[in-house]
Amino acid sequence: MHVLPYLVAAYVFLAGCYGLATSRNLIHAVGCLAVCQSATYVLLLAVGYRERGTAPVFSDIKPGSRPVVDPVVQALTLTDIVVGATVTALLLALVMQISKRHGTVDPDELRELRG
């Protein structure tokens, strides 16, 4: 087992969080959220990786003849991608509407809801 993919996942996640915390543009912020989500894909796929494993498709390989990577995490990743697409689309739609109503997408200027 290699430790590199896990470090990559942690780095990508923290980079996304940093971007979210310091973002000056809401579209950029939603992008950063998608970056955080990409880290979850990396982590999930790293968890399912098997040494010299092949894709878990049994149409042309005999079951048990060679190692395959874990299909469960791939299913989880696919579900996660679908969820992520929905969330990103919805959030971008909200950003569009914010831009129309407030005339800005800079979170520093959106300070109506305070205290």
Next chain:
Amino acid sequence: MHHLLPLLAAVPLLGAALLVIGGRHLPRPAAEAIGCLASATTAALAILLLLHSSPPFTEWVGGWFPMNGESVGIVVLGDGASLGMAALVSLLTLAALVYSWWYFDEPPRGHAGFYPALMLLFQGGMCGFAIAGDLFNMFVFFELMSVVAYALTGYRIDEAKAVQGGLTFGVVNSLGAYFMLMGIALLYARTGELALRKIGRGLDVAAGHHGPDALVLAGFVMVLTGLLVKAAAVPFQFWLPDAHAVAPTPVCMLLSGVMVELGVYGVWRVYGSVFSGPGGIPAADATRALVVLGVLTGAVGAVMCWYQRHIKRLLAFSTIGHTGLFLVGIGVLNAEGDDGTALYILGHAGVKAALFACAGILLDRYGSVDEFYLHGRARELRAVGVMFAVGALALAGLPPFGTGLGKAVSEEAVGGPLTVLYVLVSALTGAAVLRVAARVFLGLGPRPEEGQDQDRTTGSGEEPETRQRLKRVPTTMRAVPAVLLAGALAVGVVPGFADLVAHAVDEAGTWGVFSSVHWTVPGVLLDVLSTLLAVVVAAVAVTRPRPSAAPGWVQPLRRLQSGHLGDYVAWLLVGTAVLGALALPGVLGS
């Protein structure tokens, strides 16, 4: 019977699909009737299953039964706690749908079905989360209910504040959900399992005699981060007041009444089945983490609640305060704490939803939810005023309301100095609502001065959500809060109900003890004490209003609620680190 379990999530989803497909051609009453029908069917189903849930049953969806202990199927739990939450979700959704009968502006032609469809999706997501028996399905339903909640929060898409609150809600909660998914991946990496109980067993086996290690701690912290964001524990709570201030009132009833509590339920479920074994997080560390966060949440929620003038934000902060109490209740990790919290959640759902319903009437009648602006204006709404005041007293723990019983049982379970927290938080949140009731519905006291306080959301000049300002309050809008308050009362007074709840929760829990709950003399006295305290504090505030600016020590707290997305994300990361630090000693010690 147990084959019916998946229908709890499927019926609302099917209803929503029907409304989205057919909503174009349906007139508005038909669409709303279908919405009510679907949620009522689910509620009836949940209650029917709940009555037969002893002993608890599990269902493998689609007949994918485990073979030789190995499973690839999806497991659904039907025990007292999960079905109870599903029943609560369904009943409250039904109440919100009835309340919003003909509520909104005329939707654009061909979109009559959208709002009820979204509400049904929300209900389906919450029911699915309640009955999910494996961690990944918890995540999927968590995301489903979150996404629908973002959409519902920004439902009035033409309003500047609504879309802003919806976006903040969306980003913070999604980040929490991704934390949760990372945690799930780590737990899967260790155990190769996703079903809750099997992960727990896997962790115990993997740990052997060593106890938990850093990976278990990371999994614990990350999964709990996601759930605590949903539960709005400090310092993950910033999204909640913004979302509640801008969401349509019927949606607030669901957000505050049950969605936030589902976060607490998730923490209880995940800790109990996954981390409570010898390979998980030791009880002392879990208690430390939950009680510390719970105390902070209760204190911050109650103090911020007191210094609000925007009525919906005030109610939102009161929800945060009570969530703190729920976290303490489940955090002490004993059967009585679980029972008390379950009763408290039931009572709180009725009371808080009724209070939001009353605030919605104010908003639609006067176009404002600003306590100062509304001073004395709502004198003619006598029935609503009475319900608002009764709700305030119930929130403070007036016996024999369900909130009072839940509070009394929890106080007994936590014992010691934490009892003071229960009394103070419930008294202060109740007093704030009572103050509003006295000023708005009776016009008591001098009109508060505006003060030089730019740094807060006032709540005046809000757009009513109905077609035009209400001249007459419709019967549905008045009946729903009355029924909800009656429900909250019934939780406390119907003989045997509390014991039934306690039995159902204990059977689903992990402590293996059955406790009996009932009104005790110290419990009643403490409830009366907090109610009296609330009345006195409210009376003092109304008769001697000080300048509206909060004292110096509250200002930093208020400034944290900055409305800035980046700040909220930064606080979320701080919270995750704090959670890790609080749970760390058990890992170091082993």
